[in-house]
Amino acid sequence: xxxxxxxxxxxxxMDPGKLHNLQLHKFKRIFKWTYDNSRFHRGLYDKADVKPExxxxxxxxxxxxxxxxxxMRDIQRKDPFPYGDMLCVPLEQVTEFRQTSGTTGxxxxxxxxxxxWEWWAECWSFILWAQGxxxxxxxxxxFGYNIFVAFWAAHYAAEKIGCEVVPGxxxxxxxxxxxxxxxxxxxxxxxxxxxxxxxDTAKRKMQIDPETLGITKxxxxxxxxxxxxxxxxxxxxxxxxxxxxxxxxxxxxxxxxECSAQPGGMHVNEAFFLVEIEDTETGxxxxxxxxxxxxxxxxxxxxxxxxxxxxxxxxxxxxxxPCECGRTFRLIKGGVVGRSDDITxxxxxxxxxxxxxxxxxxxxxxxNEYEVVVDKLGDVDRIKLKVExxxxxxxxxxxxxESLKDRLRLKTNxxxxxxxxxxxxxxxxxxxxxxxxxxxxxxx
Amino acid sequence: xxxKYDLPAMDAEVRRIKSxxxxxxSMGADFPAVARNSVRILASLKMMEMNICDLxxxxxxTESS
Numbered sequence: 001x002x003x004x005x006x007x008x009x010x011x012x013x014m015d016p017g018k019l020h021n022l023q024l025h026k027f028k029r030i031f032k033w034t035y036d037n038s039r040f041h042r043g044l045y046d047k048a049d050v051k052p053e054x055x056x057x058x059x060x061x062x063x064x065x066x067x068x069x070x071x072m073r074d075i076q077r078k079d080p081f082p083y084g085d086m087l088c089v090p091l092e093q094v095t096e097f098r099q100t101s102g103t104t105g106x107x108x109x110x111x112x113x114x115x116x117w118e119w120w121a122e123c124w125s126f127i128l129w130a131q132g133x134x135x136x137x138x139x140x141x142x143f144g145y146n147i148f149v150a151f152w153a154a155h156y157a158a159e160k161i162g163c164e165v166v167p168g169x170x171x172x173x174x175x176x177x178x179x180x181x182x183x184x185x186x187x188x189x190x191x192x193x194x195x196x197x198x199x200d201t202a203k204r205k206m207q208i209d210p211e212t213l214g215i216t217k218x219x220x221x222x223x224x225x226x227x228x229x230x231x232x233x234x235x236x237x238x239x240x241x242x243x244x245x246x247x248x249x250x251x252x253x254x255x256x257x258e259c260s261a262q263p264g265g266m267h268v269n270e271a272f273f274l275v276e277i278e279d280t281e282t283g284x285x286x287x288x289x290x291x292x293x294x295x296x297x298x299x300x301x302x303x304x305x306x307x308x309x310x311x312x313x314x315x316x317x318x319x320x321x322p323c324e325c326g327r328t329f330r331l332i333k334g335g336v337v338g339r340s341d342d343i344t345x346x347x348x349x350x351x352x353x354x355x356x357x358x359x360x361x362x363x364x365x366x367x368n369e370y371e372v373v374v375d376k377l378g379d380v381d382r383i384k385l386k387v388e389x390x391x392x393x394x395x396x397x398x399x400x401x402e403s404l405k406d407r408l409r410l411k412t413n414x415x416x417x418x419x420x421x422x423x424x425x426x427x428x429x430x431x432x433x434x435x436x437x438x439x440x441x442x443x444x
Numbered sequence: 445x446x447x448k449y450d451l452p453a454m455d456a457e458v459r460r461i462k463s464x465x466x467x468x469x470s471m472g473a474d475f476p477a478v479a480r481n482s483v484r485i486l487a488s489l490k491m492m493e494m495n496i497c498d499l500x501x502x503x504x505x506t507e508s509s
Contacts, residue, residue, distance in 0.1 A: 008495050010447055018502070025502050115487040122491045272494070301494050 002136070005260070005325065007129035011271040012327045019328065020058070023274050026300035028055050031064065034306045037088035040075055041067075041308065061274075062285060066296055066311045069100075072108045072251065083111045089304045098149040100250045101432060110149070110250045113304045117156070119272075120149075120253060124157030126269050127257035130325070131244045132217055133187060135162030140185035140215075142168040142176040142198065144430065149250045150222055154189050163187075173201045180213050187217045192225025192235060193433045196368040199238035211240040218243045222432050224354050226258070227266065227335025230361035234368065247314070247336050252307050253299045256332060263323045265331040274298040275332075276309075277316060280340055289320035289333070294340045313340045315352075344438060346374055347381045349413050353436040356385065359407045365393040365400045369426040375439040385416045388423045455500040458492045465489065 006012040014022070032052035034041045045051070048065045055061060075084030080091045087094075096112040112120065133139065139158045143151045145167065158165045166183060168176045177198060180188070190198070195218055202208040218241050220226035226235070226245035235243045245266055248254035255273045256266040268275045277286040277293040286293045295314040299307040315338045319331035338352040345351070353372065360370045367388035374383050387404070389397060401418050408416050465485045472478025 010449060010451065010499060011495065014499075018506075021502050021506065022498060025505070026498065113487075114483060115490050118487040118491055119494070122494065 002134045005130070006327070007126045008271070012126075012329060014271070014328055016328055019270055022271060023300065024058065024061075027061055027274055027298060028052065030298065030300055030303075030306060030308060031055055033303060034088065034308050038306065039085040040071075041086065041306070044071075061309075062276075064309050066309045067307075068311045069108055069251070073106050076109050082109050083305060086305055087111055088306060089113055094304060097147075098152075098250050099147055101148055108251055111305045112302075116302055116304050117153075119301055120153035121156035121160050123248070123254040123269060123272055124153045125160050126272075127246050127254060128154070128157055128161055128163075128219070130257055130259040130267070130327075131219055132242075132260045133158060133161055133163055137163040137186045138166060138183060139163045140166045140168055140176070140180050140183070140188045142171070142173075142180075142188060142190050142194065145169050149248075151189055153248075153254060154219065154221070173198055174206060177202050177206060177208060177210075177213070180215065181208065184214055186214060187219070188215055189219040189221065191222040191429075191432065192220050192228075192231055193223060193368075193429045195220065195235050195243070196231075196238065197428055197430070199235075200368065210238055213239070215239050215241045217241055220245055221248065224336055224338075225357070227337075228354055228358045228361070229264075230358050234361055245335050249312065251305075252297055252310060252312060253302060255297060255299070256335075258335070259323060259325045259327060261323055261325040263319075263321075263325070263331055265319045265323075265333045266335045267323065267327055267329040267331055270329045272300055274300060275316075277318065286318070289318040292317045292337065295336075314338075315340055315343070342436075344374070346383055346414060351412055351414065355412050356408065357435075359404065359411050360385075360387060362407065363400060363404055365390055365396050366404070367423055367426075369428065369435075371426055371435050371437065373437045373439060381440065383414060383416050384419060386419045386421055386426060388421050388426055391423050451496055451500050451503075454492075454496045458489060458497055462486065462489050462493075 035045055035052050044065050050063050072086065075086055076082055078084040080087055093113045094111045095114045096117050098110045099107040141151055141155055145152065155165055155167065166179065166185060168179060171179065199210045202210045218235065218239060220243060225231040226243050232243050244258040246254060246257045247266060256268045258266050276296040278296050279286055279293045292315055295312045295316050297307065297310050297312050314336045316332040316336055319333035323331055338354055343350055343352050356372055360366055361368065367390050369388055371386040372383065374381060376382065397420055404418060405416060408414065465482050469479055469482035472482065
């Protein structure tokens, strides 16, 4: 069993035509369930004059109104408290409460029944099996388990697969490193920021080379870093381990994953999710590879608080090349490349913060941390990039600055003021980093 | 169905177990240890349905149409 590369060898290698039939069958089911059981959704669909019996094809699915996070915020805290009338099951069937991190506004509350929680773990089982996790693994989770869904479902999935799971909850970074060393853990999961931060702590504060700790694979979540080639390379070099990305969200589920072939993108779990890519200008659904748009997603098997045509704002594009791993689940090229509400205009140019990270982490001599500050002088936008030099690189500062400016200009079409800081001066983050600061509103 | 796995047979087993657990659940309505453990087993069986039975259902639909 352990040699099988697929968690579900039938679903993951299914003929794309059959897979689409399965998606349509499941969409009809979840749409009818949602229409029949959620007052919020029924109102939305009645207003658009779409009934369950109207859904016969993918064209019909596109008539179903999208749900945005702001709508979920509007209804929550109403009856049944605290989820509002989106809830499709009696409250006594709810066994899990989670909430979003609130990065883009007020947190959204999410209810799951035990069945939906099993489904979360099932989604993660597809991910971990594809990344080579097996019952022989001892998986360390260096994460402060809390009210957010992050890594909880990964923990349950690792157990389901048969791994031995070590919860590294309230330990500090040094204690976690020592525990990994003591227990000879073989795998771990964390945000890219924390993976790099742990390596730094091991090397500089504990004189332990993380390469010697025996971690063979790392799964990342929470930030796009594991799909940014330079960040991924830094993590792999630091730990001498394979680093894999995955994407998921509290209100969606764990919907995509990088497989062990590391194809430069992520597979969408198309047996459990329907992903549509919408042109942000025209609203047209993009079927062909190579055109970016925002993701509209349906979780096909989540029932208590359903996710039907949710406007995730994630920017993605289909890849044209099939993966060598043999999965027929389509790839999104380069993973999630940004969010439609993250991409901002600076000096009239569209800027994705992940592009800056890719450049900073591609330059030898710079530390992992950086900070971008956009402000305004009069009517003119300015961008300042704060970076740290690795100790011993001070003499190369001028050359590094020139290289950084050149590559940033090439990558983002913008000019930057560079500020160097002593190593360790910029903020460190354990969970989601906030490295992009737009101060322009304060000038308006 | 062309597969090295006998999905219809697996589907039948899942249905048989589900029926048995539902029966157990109704027998243990006032017996928390039975009722609540039944909920957990049924949730696991739902995962089997997602992995096997949904596939068999669409295959049957395709064959009959």
